[in-house]
Amino acid sequence: MMPRSGPPIVGIDFRPALFSCTGIGRYTHELVRAIDCLGRDDVKMMLYGDAWRKVAQNDRITQLLSARKGVLRRRRIPGRLAPVLSYLGMGVERRLGGIDLFHLTDLALLPVRRAVTVVTVHDLAFEIDSAFHGRAFRRDVPGRLRAAVARAARVIVPSHETARQLRLRYSVVEDRIHVVPHGCDHMRDRTREASADELERLLARHGVERPYALCVGTIEPRKNHDVLLDAFRLFARRNSHTLVLVGGFGWMCDGLRDRLAHGRERGRVRHMENLDDRFLPPLYREAQWSIYPSLYEGFGLPVLESMACGTPAITTRRGALEEVGGDxxxxxxxxxxxxxxxxxxxxxxxxELRAEMSEAGAERAGGFGWARAAQSHLEVYRAVASEIDAS
Known part of the structure; x- marks a missing residue:
């Protein structure tokens, strides 16, 4: 194959960033933003955004891309049509107009027929404990992910724990796996956040009284909110804190939804379901402490976000959380x-303990940056492109 005349063209599944500011959406958005900010000319991004759902926070997406580096292809079509369109020759490669490789960023895996792929595996929680997800997920996702990993030229993971699980459960050889931790710069950019007055109005609207504690994460079995509420009820007997839960309702959470609405904790627990992304950094900074009692994580971004804001964090040693939190x-x-x-x-x-943890957390969080993550991703893209040229 003749070497290309220009930089490699990398397709990226950008759908998660269009619909969510947390988890995989956060990763995808900040990765593309950081690659764009590096200003490098040795790669061009083509972003795939086809889906039926309406885009959340249009301004955030509009401001993201410069004409220099990225092009977003976006049309409203049902996601379930992707396999059909791919079969008819109108899939990802045709839609993006010719790409050298495609980066699968989400568990909702797109069918890629010809292009070489890179896949990010955020965690294998569904392999660790089947109770973390519903029956439909367990039926459909593991097999598709296993096939995507087997086909991929490289697999990117956010932690050594996820790399270990890939080797153990999917028999992926070590030289195909690249550990690239997430960053937390988005929590330190004051130009992207709500003002102090806006935060006060938000707290008043939700009836939050200080001091308050903060728990950020989708409400789902793995995040362990039921035990958190049991613990907070014990704690609240002798303390006047409010517990603020930030995150949407996920799956298998009807019992917790009912508990938040009618349980004994409802007077002291406040739930912010659809929080504007701009409020998250100041909400962390004003919290006395945060808690993330997850039963398993492939990374644990809320712990890193809390440390970046100087807020002491309580968490568990499950999965990769100790890699993030350290000491x-x-x-x-x-x-x-x-x-x-x-x-x-x-x-x-x-x-005094809170002050010590605040300082230690902020120092540790300083070692996690999206620019560094973006550079590592670019190195993976370039290595794969070189292999394509040599084949």
Whole structure:
């Protein structure tokens, strides 16, 4: 094959960034933004955005891309038509107008027929415990992901824990796996966040009184909100804190939805379901402490975000969370509400401990940057493009 005349053209599944500011959406948005900000001329991005759902936060997306680096292809079509369009020769490669490789960023895997692929595997939680997801997910996703990983030229993961699980469960050889931790720069950019007055109005609207604690994450079984509420009820017997939950309702959460509406904790627990992205950094900074009691994580971005804001964090040692938190956070057993409540009380009562954890967390978070992550992704793209040229 003759070498290309210009930089490699990389297609990226940008759909997660169009519809969510958390998790995979956050990763996809910040990755593309960071690649764009690097200003490099050795790669061109073509962003795939076809889906039926309406785009969330249009201004954020509009401001993201410069004409220099990225082009977004977006039309409203049902996602279930993607396999049919691919079969008819009108899939990802045709839609993006010719690409050298395609980066699959989401678990909703697009069918790619000819282009070489790179895939990001965020975690294998559904392989760790089948109770974390519903029956339809367990039926459809694992097989598709296993096939996508087998086909991919490279696999990108956010942690050594996810890399270990890939080797163990999918038999992926080590030299195909690239560990690229997420960044947290988005929490330190004051130009992208709500003002102090806007935050006060938000807290008043939701009835949040200080001091408050913060838990950020989609409400789903793996995030362990039920045990968190059990622990907070024990803690609240002797403390006046409000617990603020930020995150939408996910799957298998009807019981928790009912508990938040009618349970004994409802007077002291406030839920912000569709929080504007601009409020998250100041909401973290004003919290006395945060808690992320997850049963398993392939990374654990909320813990990193809390540290970046200087807010002491309580979390667990499950999955990759210790890779993120290091010695800068307080660890608890996610299945022991009494231990969790004790940690809440210790942080609430000890201002000196909070100050120490705030400083240690901010220092540790400084080692996680989206520019570094973007550079690592570019290195993967270039390596794959070189292999294509040599084939």
């Amino acid at each position: 800068a956070v307080r660890y608890v057993d996610p299945e022991d509400p009494e231990e969790m409540a004790k940690a809440m009380a210790e942080l609430s009562d000890d201002a």
